[in-house]
Amino acid sequence: MTCNLVERIQSILAKGKVDKVQLNAILDATRDFMPNFQQELCDQDWEPGRYMLYKDSRYGFVVMMLVWGKGDKTPIHAHGTWGVEAIIKNSVRVTTYTYCQKNPIELSCSVLNAGELAFVIPPDDDVHVVAQEGDLPAISVHIYGKELTENIIFSPGQGFRPSPVTCRRVQTKIFEKTNWFQANAHISSYQMSR
Numbered sequence: 559m560t561c562n563l564v565e566r567i568q569s570i571l572a573k574g575k576v577d578k579v580q581l582n583a584i585l586d587a588t589r590d591f592m593p594n595f596q597q598e599l600c601d602q603d604w605e606p607g608r609y610m611l612y613k614d615s616r617y618g619f620v621v622m623m624l625v626w627g628k629g630d631k632t633p634i635h636a637h638g639t640w641g642v643e644a645i646i647k648n649s650v651r652v653t654t655y656t657y658c659q660k661n662p663i664e665l666s667c668s669v670l671n672a673g674e675l676a677f678v679i680p681p682d683d684d685v686h687v688v689a690q691e692g693d694l695p696a697i698s699v700h701i702y703g704k705e706l707t708e709n710i711i712f713s714p715g716q717g718f719r720p721s722p723v724t725c726r727r728v729q730t731k732i733f734e735k736t737n738w739f740q741a742n743a744h745i746s747s748y749q750m751s752r
């Protein structure tokens with residue numbers, strides 16, 4: 559199994575700042591690589607939560623896996639960086655919102671099934687909620703422009719505020735030929751809000 563996803567994203571980022579043109583190219587690269595994610599990740603018995611799969615030492619982008627248990631749902635949040643989401647098993651519901659400090663308004667809502675992708679990019683397309691959909695646990699892979707040490711989470715009456723993000727770090731065969739991975743990095747539990 560090769561790591562051409564990383565190489566393709568590196569070559570895209572080498573051209574400069576990510577706008578929607580570059581983001582479309584990253585979406586294409588992720589779509590092409592999706593069978594590798596599905597083959598490697600879908601048959602394992604993951605606990606619900608966030609898993610860090612890869613961090614790029616040159617450009618800083620990260621690849622994360624999110625495992626969604628029944629009823630798991632994020633708060634309304636933003637990342638402050640570009641992101642690509644690929645559903646690799648079962649389904650999630652993605653709802654997007656305006657970036658309003660008092661009352662974010664829903665802009666769109668769609669169910670994404672395995673094989674489908676979505677993106678976020680600030681400032682206009684960043685605020686969203688992701689929720690597990692249907693009767694079966696879901697798995698998605700997320701590629702972000704930087705490591706998410708915090709998300710920007712909306713709370714009624716308080717607006718958007720930074721909130722720490724934790725994830726487990728795991729090593730997969732997908733990225734075994736890369737030399738970035740800190741196999742002994744800290745492992746911390748993470749529970750999505752329900």
Ligand SMILES: [Fe+2]
Nearest residue numbers: 635637686688
């Ligand atoms: Fe998100």
